[in-house]
Amino acid sequence: MTASPAGHALSVRNLSVEFPSGRGRLLAIDDVSFDVAPGEILGLVGESGAGKSLTGSAIIGLIEPPGRIASGEILLAGRRIDNLDDTQMRHVRGREIGMIFQDPRTSLNPLFTVSRQLTDTIREHRPMSATAARQEALRLLEMVGIPAAAQRLDSYPHEFSGGMCQRVVIALALAAGPRLIIADEPTTALDVSTQAQIMKVMKDLCKSSGSAMMLITHSMGVIAALADRVAVMYAGRIVEIGPVADVILHPRHPYSKGLIASIPSLEQKMARFSQIDGAMPRLGRWPGGCSFHPRCPSRMDVCSTVRPELTEKGNAMMACWLDAS
Amino acid sequence: MLTFLIKRLAQAGLVLMSVSFCSFLLFNFVGDPVQQMMSATASTEDREALREQLGLNASTPVQFVRFVGNIAHGNFGNSYRLGRPVERLIAERLPATLELVAVAAVFALVLGIAMGLQSGLAPTSLLARITQWGSLIGVSLPTFFIGIGLITVFSVWLGWFPAFGRGDVIQFRWWSTGLLTASGLQSIVLPAITLSLFLMTLVMRLVRGELLEVMRTDYIKFARARGLSKRLIYLVYAFRNTLVPVITVIGLQIGSLVAFSIITETVFNWPGLGLMFVDAIQFADIPVMATYLMLVALVFVVINLVVDVLYLAIDPRLRTGSGGSGAAT
Numbered sequence: 001m002t003a004s005p006a007g008h009a010l011s012v013r014n015l016s017v018e019f020p021s022g023r024g025r026l027l028a029i030d031d032v033s034f035d036v037a038p039g040e041i042l043g044l045v046g047e048s049g050a051g052k053s054l055t056g057s058a059i060i061g062l063i064e065p066p067g068r069i070a071s072g073e074i075l076l077a078g079r080r081i082d083n084l085d086d087t088q089m090r091h092v093r094g095r096e097i098g099m100i101f102q103d104p105r106t107s108l109n110p111l112f113t114v115s116r117q118l119t120d121t122i123r124e125h126r127p128m129s130a131t132a133a134r135q136e137a138l139r140l141l142e143m144v145g146i147p148a149a150a151q152r153l154d155s156y157p158h159e160f161s162g163g164m165c166q167r168v169v170i171a172l173a174l175a176a177g178p179r180l181i182i183a184d185e186p187t188t189a190l191d192v193s194t195q196a197q198i199m200k201v202m203k204d205l206c207k208s209s210g211s212a213m214m215l216i217t218h219s220m221g222v223i224a225a226l227a228d229r230v231a232v233m234y235a236g237r238i239v240e241i242g243p244v245a246d247v248i249l250h251p252r253h254p255y256s257k258g259l260i261a262s263i264p265s266l267e268q269k270m271a272r273f274s275q276i277d278g279a280m281p282r283l284g285r286w287p288g289g290c291s292f293h294p295r296c297p298s299r300m301d302v303c304s305t306v307r308p309e310l311t312e313k314g315n316a317m318m319a320c321w322l323d324a325s
Numbered sequence: 326m327l328t329f330l331i332k333r334l335a336q337a338g339l340v341l342m343s344v345s346f347c348s349f350l351l352f353n354f355v356g357d358p359v360q361q362m363m364s365a366t367a368s369t370e371d372r373e374a375l376r377e378q379l380g381l382n383a384s385t386p387v388q389f390v391r392f393v394g395n396i397a398h399g400n401f402g403n404s405y406r407l408g409r410p411v412e413r414l415i416a417e418r419l420p421a422t423l424e425l426v427a428v429a430a431v432f433a434l435v436l437g438i439a440m441g442l443q444s445g446l447a448p449t450s451l452l453a454r455i456t457q458w459g460s461l462i463g464v465s466l467p468t469f470f471i472g473i474g475l476i477t478v479f480s481v482w483l484g485w486f487p488a489f490g491r492g493d494v495i496q497f498r499w500w501s502t503g504l505l506t507a508s509g510l511q512s513i514v515l516p517a518i519t520l521s522l523f524l525m526t527l528v529m530r531l532v533r534g535e536l537l538e539v540m541r542t543d544y545i546k547f548a549r550a551r552g553l554s555k556r557l558i559y560l561v562y563a564f565r566n567t568l569v570p571v572i573t574v575i576g577l578q579i580g581s582l583v584a585f586s587i588i589t590e591t592v593f594n595w596p597g598l599g600l601m602f603v604d605a606i607q608f609a610d611i612p613v614m615a616t617y618l619m620l621v622a623l624v625f626v627v628i629n630l631v632v633d634v635l636y637l638a639i640d641p642r643l644r645t646g647s648g649g650s651g652a653a654t
């Protein structure tokens with residue numbers, strides 16, 4: 001955490017996001033810090049409501065009001081972007097940060113051709129003629145692996161399958177060559193065979209373009225297949241962050257352990273799926289101390305009173321009182 | 326596309342036949358035209374002769390078949406009251422009504438869409454609150470009340486616009502227009518506003534509601550995440566998605582502008598079809614009423630056809646199957 005932010009594609013420093021409510025403000029993201037190196041894929045994993053997607057929205061500056069960034073800094077290649085005005089931020093979106101959403105079918109405007117949506121995006125960020133933009137659109141579609149792209153350029157989104165739609169979405173997110181891609185559940189809405197293809201497309205594109213990626217998902221399987229490092233989020237905080245190999249093979253935080261144990265495995269015959277008891281508390285009902293302690297199988301007295309901070313444990317960092325001594 | 330049009334035209338013909346038959350049945354109960362046409366002192370023989378001459382003694386189905394047969398020959402009959410061919414009467418009155426409806430429709434669409442966009446994009450702004458509140462008045466006040474109110478304020482108190490009539494008109498062959506004279510333009514303002522107010526507020530509320538819906542969709546979020554300009558997102562990407570339901574309602578409502586013009590024309594003594602129809606009712610002038618109703622039905626049918634074609638132009642998802650399925654091969 002002490003490395004110079006300039007070397008990182010993305011640096012998030014002590015980010016907190018709050019929602020004003022009748023009973024004061026609710027912290028939905030609480031003091032989150034992490035970095036993503038150029039070309040690196042950082043997975044952000046956790047249950048629904050853990051604050052993964054909200055972290056993504058905060059970085060691209062599209063938090064739904066009345067939510068707002070309460071404190072912290074977001075640096076993109078060393079430049080602060082969380083305090084930019086609307087117009088400046090518009091040039092960051094698309095141009096420097098690309099975003100991929102969950103459902104490709106609803107992410108594309110149904111009434112406009114694929115080429116229109118691509119060329120509009122390309123020309124917004126890179127001044128060029130309509131013909132040049134069309135050429136560029138064709139190149140992008142070929143890059144994301146759409147067969148016979150030249151014939152499909154003037155098709156409408158409903159004429160594509162779900163997997164092809166997601167390729168178009170990826171092409172749109174990459175249209176201006178962003179240095180960071182935020183992918184929010186990019187494969188969740190796709191069927192299993194397509195998921196693998198889309199994951200491969202994303203991984204290849206990241207490697208070839210050198211873009212960093214923040215991969216938001218609830219699936220440890222997707223993380224294992226794609227990410228270099230993973231951050232596990234629970235109740236608005238990062239509880240464990242480290243290289244994928246370390247975190248998946250040797251999870252230390254009880255919550256990460258629970259998440260990984262709940263992945264069904266072909267090798268081990270299980271009588272029933274392992275699961276974490278209970279559910280994540282609702283926003284505003286987060287318990288004191290470590291938020292996970294009510295569900296934690298190895299809780300201690302200290303857990304309910306004092307909140308553990310992220311501290312280094314080998315290659316990874318985690319926030320837990322276990323073997324903290 | 327061609328089969329679609331032919332199918333639609335056949336349906337249109339059926340609709341027109343049914344409308345004319347229903348109206349014919351109803352006209353049996355509107356009163357006795359002979360009573361109105363002859364003086365009170367006329368003898369029973371004279372009345373019978375007239376009845377025979379008008380063909381009123383035949384049974385309703387026979388009268389109907391005669392009526393349709395005549396229409397097929399372009400003969401809509403003579404007005405009982407004025408003794409002149411109905412098609413002439415209608416041709417004289419049609420321009421006044423069509424001009425009124427056209428001006429009212431333009432008012433309603435331009436202002437309604439503009440206000441709808443404004444209040445949909447900035448729903449908490451003061452202007453949006455005012456138009457939103459004002460639109461309740463437009464939706465809930467009856468047309469005649471609005472008309473009389475406008476006359477009171479702008480004609481009687483302020484004297485800015487004439488209270489009735491169409492002003493001076495210029496004749497082009499069979500079309501008479503009031504849109505090219507100063508007094509004609511002045512005269513059309515109040516009735517057009519009166520007629521358009523309901524549609525205007527309807528369009529506004531509809532555009533606003535649709536827009537609020539569309540702004541929450543994923544493709545608008547994605548468009549914002551790609552850094553597209555607000556103008557492109559709102560006025561092109563979002564607006565076109567609001568159009569399908571808006572056009573449906575506009576199509577239906579422009580038809581009812583023609584129908585509603587009866588009230589507006591009565592209030593402003595506007596020499597159009599509506600006024601003619603009201604006179605015809607009072608006189609049980611069956612040929613005039615029947616032809617007017619057929620004309621209104623025709624207007625509705627034509628507008629529905631236009632709306633269907635517009636759907637195809639706006640939404641590519643509806644195009645598949647009725648003409649090339651785009652570039653997908």
